[in-house]
Every structure is written in C-alpha cells, then in structure tokens.
Amino acid sequence: MNDIQEAITRAHRGEWARVVASLTKRFGDLDIAEEAAAEAFATAVERWPEDGVPPNPGAWLTTTANRKAIDRIRREAKRDDKQKEAQMSYGEPPEPLGVIDDERLRLIFTCCHPALGMETRVALTLRMVGGLTVPEIARAFLVQETAMGQRITRAKAKIKAARIPYRVPSSEDLPSRVSGVLAVLFLVFNEGYLATGADTDPVRHELTAEAIRLTRLIRALLPDDGEVAGLLALMLLTEARGTARVSRTGELVSLDEQDRGAWDTAMIAEGHQLVRERLATRIPPGRYQILAAINAVHTSARDVRDTDWSQVVALYDQLARIDRSPIVALNRAIAVAELDGPDVALAIVDGLGDKLSGYHAYHATRADLLRRLGRSAESRAAYDEAIELAANTAETAYLTRRRNQLA
CATH class of the missing domain: 1.25.40.10 (Tetratricopeptide repeat domain)
Incomplete structure (x- = not known):
C-alpha cells in the first residue's frame, strides 16, 4: 500500500501541472481543467490500490481527466440550453415565477403540461430539462431511437399547433402535473443508477443526487402526496446501496454479493421511516410506494439469506x-x-x-x-x-x- 501511495504522490508531483495545462489548452477554462484533474487524481486514489499502478500513470491521468472535463462541459451546456429550448418550443416567455423557487424544478413542472399524453410529456421533459439524450430516453421506454425521436418531434409540433401556453404552474396546478414530474425524476434517477449513455461512468451520481434533491423539494410542496413520499423513499433506499454496487475493477456487484456493511445507514433509516409513515395512513399505495416497500424489505435483511x-x-x-x-x-x-x-x-x-x-x-x-x-x-x-x-x-x-x- 505504501508503494501505491508513493506512486500516487509521485504522479501528482510530476503530472498535475502537465494535466492541467493540457486540459486548459484543450478546453480553454482553467477551472474546468483543475476540477477535472482533481477528480482524476481522486479516482486514482480509489482505483490504483485495487487495480495496481498503470504502466503509464501520466497517460492514465490525462485520459481520465479529459473524460471528466467532457462530462462536466456536457452537463453545463445542457443546463444552460434547457430554459431557452423549452421557451422556444412553447413560443413564448413564461409568466412570473409562482410557487416553485427552484429554477430546474419549476421548468420540469412547466414542461409537464397535462395537454400532452403522459408518455409524451415525460419524454419531452426528459429531453429538454432532464439532460438525457434521445438514445437514453428510448432505452428507458424500451423503444427504438427513431421512434422516440419522432415522438419528441411530434410533441413539439403539437405544442406549437395547439398554442399550448408555456405557463409556470400555480399551486392549484401542481396535483395535475405531479405524476408526470415524478415519472421524469424516476427515469433521471434510473439513468444515473445504471447509466446507458456512451462515454459515461457506469453510475452517474450527479443524476441520482439531483433527482433526490428535486424530489425532496416536491415533498415540501406536496407533503401529503403519498407517491411523492414513496418515490423519495425508493430513491433513498436505492442510493443507499450505491457505494457497494460497483467493484473497484469496474464490475457491477449483484445484490446478493454486495457488502451490506457499506450501505448508507442514514439513507436507509430515512427511507424506512417514509415507508412506515405511508403504511400508517392505510391509504392504498401507488406504484412508487410499493416499490419503496420492496426495497425496504431488501434493506432490512442483514444477509441475503434473511430476505x-x-x-x-x-x-x-x-x-x-x-x-x-x-x-x-x-x-x-x-x-x-x-x-x-x-x-x-x-x-x-x-x-x-x-x-x-x-x-x-x-x-x-x-x-x-x-x-x-x-x-x-x-x-x-x-x-x-x-x-x-x-x-x-x-x-x-x-x-x-x-x-x-x-x-
């Protein structure tokens, strides 16, 4: 282990400036270059003890840092373009901000217009706001990419033809739109939990974290909605197993093989509490509440044999x-x-x-x-x-x- 630490220290001393300079020259942004380099070295600290020091540490660090920088630039570009794309699709600027303080959540609620069919509004919102590509959305819906692309194009055409207004929803509008919003966040979380996009890490923690954050905000807006609580519980109980799901060699670890001691006990406790609260209401549960209950059973077992x-x-x-x-x-x-x-x-x-x-x-x-x-x-x-x-x-x-x- 000391040899590995020495190798990482030596690589940091010899390669940091070169990697940052290379990325700054390529991307023209020192902040992005330094952040990507830091992420690459953090990845080395995590992987090299298990995988061994690569034959060419400098090339490994540069390649990893380049990938991290590209991922960040893609995320930032998508985020900057989302508001403009949504407004262009609806053909008019939105009305005042309304009851939703968070800009991204407000945009998701705005785009999940009930005039569109459920699958269509979810797919369109995933594309314009969720940051998912057409291939990723197609895989989520188990359809061909061309079919999904046509579905999104038709949705935009319907918005223009029917003059559906790009209007920020009021508090009275939230219940009629929340099911579509939850479906969007569920699929964003799933793409982060088991990523399907090319040139991405197998787990995209930025997507799972953002989906959880936004679902918490919805729960504050609609505290009595059982499906909101159910989706939050489902996400927490799933994310709690995140650190145990991929080995240091980059292989998926099945539920029965996971180190349950590595699960996040705080997330599990919060998820279980939400499940118990919903059970106590004796109101028939919806889809997300049942899925959360299933995950509560799994995370209650200390060993897979106890399931x-x-x-x-x-x-x-x-x-x-x-x-x-x-x-x-x-x-x-x-x-x-x-x-x-x-x-x-x-x-x-x-x-x-x-x-x-x-x-x-x-x-x-x-x-x-x-x-x-x-x-x-x-x-x-x-x-x-x-x-x-x-x-x-x-x-x-x-x-x-x-x-x-x-x-």
Missing part, C-alpha cells in the same frame, strides 16, 4: 394489479425464483419474451435461471444476448464474468 421473499412476491403481486408492465412481471419472477425455485420463475420469464426480447435484463434473468437449472449451453446463449444488448460497462463486465464461469 423475506414471500413478502417481496406479495408486494409485486400488489404492484402488478396497478402496473401491468412486463418489467414488473420480470422483476416479480426474480423474486419467485427465490421462493418457488428457478423452474417456476423460468416459465414466467419465457412468457415475456415477445414483449422484452430487446431488453438486456430479460436475457440476463433467463441466463441466470438457466444456469441455476444446469442448462449451461442455453444459459451461455442467453448471456450472449444480454451482453450484446447491455449498454452499461459495469453490467457488461459482470455478465461476461458470469458467462465465462459456466462449465
């Missing part, structure tokens, strides 16, 4: 009654495998093939179930499908290792 799988399946049964998504059915099947066995679960999963054939998690689930049943050749083929479709580098590394472990 109450019967409770997880029961919660998925409840969720399936209000959300008939094939993804819900797929996740339910994963829980069924733990309760009733992989053969029962595989029969459920195989019935979803016509709807989820383009979804990498469908093939990854089949691969794991087939592996557990000893059907190695079929499992390998399913892993191949999952690897081809997966866009997240950490997930691809995990799936590749599992495939290569097959007899």
Whole structure:
C-alpha cells in the first residue's frame, strides 16, 4: 500500500501541472481543467490500490481527466440550453415565477403540461430539462431511437399547433402535473443508477443526487402526496446501496454479493421511516410506494439469506394489479425464483419474451435461471444476448464474468 501511495504522490508531483495545462489548452477554462484533474487524481486514489499502478500513470491521468472535463462541459451546456429550448418550443416567455423557487424544478413542472399524453410529456421533459439524450430516453421506454425521436418531434409540433401556453404552474396546478414530474425524476434517477449513455461512468451520481434533491423539494410542496413520499423513499433506499454496487475493477456487484456493511445507514433509516409513515395512513399505495416497500424489505435483511421473499412476491403481486408492465412481471419472477425455485420463475420469464426480447435484463434473468437449472449451453446463449444488448460497462463486465464461469 505504501508503494501505491508513493506512486500516487509521485504522479501528482510530476503530472498535475502537465494535466492541467493540457486540459486548459484543450478546453480553454482553467477551472474546468483543475476540477477535472482533481477528480482524476481522486479516482486514482480509489482505483490504483485495487487495480495496481498503470504502466503509464501520466497517460492514465490525462485520459481520465479529459473524460471528466467532457462530462462536466456536457452537463453545463445542457443546463444552460434547457430554459431557452423549452421557451422556444412553447413560443413564448413564461409568466412570473409562482410557487416553485427552484429554477430546474419549476421548468420540469412547466414542461409537464397535462395537454400532452403522459408518455409524451415525460419524454419531452426528459429531453429538454432532464439532460438525457434521445438514445437514453428510448432505452428507458424500451423503444427504438427513431421512434422516440419522432415522438419528441411530434410533441413539439403539437405544442406549437395547439398554442399550448408555456405557463409556470400555480399551486392549484401542481396535483395535475405531479405524476408526470415524478415519472421524469424516476427515469433521471434510473439513468444515473445504471447509466446507458456512451462515454459515461457506469453510475452517474450527479443524476441520482439531483433527482433526490428535486424530489425532496416536491415533498415540501406536496407533503401529503403519498407517491411523492414513496418515490423519495425508493430513491433513498436505492442510493443507499450505491457505494457497494460497483467493484473497484469496474464490475457491477449483484445484490446478493454486495457488502451490506457499506450501505448508507442514514439513507436507509430515512427511507424506512417514509415507508412506515405511508403504511400508517392505510391509504392504498401507488406504484412508487410499493416499490419503496420492496426495497425496504431488501434493506432490512442483514444477509441475503434473511430476505423475506414471500413478502417481496406479495408486494409485486400488489404492484402488478396497478402496473401491468412486463418489467414488473420480470422483476416479480426474480423474486419467485427465490421462493418457488428457478423452474417456476423460468416459465414466467419465457412468457415475456415477445414483449422484452430487446431488453438486456430479460436475457440476463433467463441466463441466470438457466444456469441455476444446469442448462449451461442455453444459459451461455442467453448471456450472449444480454451482453450484446447491455449498454452499461459495469453490467457488461459482470455478465461476461458470469458467462465465462459456466462449465
């Protein structure tokens, strides 16, 4: 370890000025260059003890710093353009600020206009405000990129043709728009939790943190809305596992293999409290509240063997009654495998093939179930499908290792 620390110190002493100078020349901004260089060295401190010092530390640091700088510039460019793009789409400036103090949250509520269909308003807002690309949005909706691009273009055309006003919502407007806003933040969080964009880190903490921040603000505006509380709880209980989800070698760590001692206990406690508060109201829960309850069961278990799988399946049964998504059915099947066995679960999963054939998690689930049943050749083929479709580098590394472990 001392050798690693010495190598990092030596690299810092010899490479800091060169990396900053290189980035400043390329991007023309000293602040961005210094911040990116600092992030690169912080990454070295985290990874080199596990991975070893790279053959060319200077090149490694420069490449990493360049990537960090590009990520920041992209984020800043998107943020600066969001307000202008939204106003141009609606063709007029907004009215006074209204009840929402936060500029970004105000813009999301403004764009989630109820005159548009739910999926359309969510997709349009993700593009204009959420900072997601068309390919990332398409993957979130499990549709082709061209189809999603056309959907967003048609939404903008409808706004202009129907003269839908770009109006900041009043407090009375919030309940009719909040479901769309929550859907936007849920998908932004998911993209951060397991990033699908090219040239990005496998986990984008800036997206998960921003989604949590904005959901907290909505809870302050609508403290009695159960789905707002449910989404916040879901995000907290998911984010609490963030540090244990990717290994130092950049591979995804499955829930059953995670170091539960590395989970954030404060986030878990807050998430559990929100779940208990909603249960105490005895009001039938919505989608996000049920998902939060499922995550509460997982984060209550000190060991994966202590997981109450019967409770997880029961919660998925409840969720399936209000959300008939094939993804819900797929996740339910994963829980069924733990309760009733992989053969029962595989029969459920195989019935979803016509709807989820383009979804990498469908093939990854089949691969794991087939592996557990000893059907190695079929499992390998399913892993191949999952690897081809997966866009997240950490997930691809995990799936590749599992495939290569097959007899």
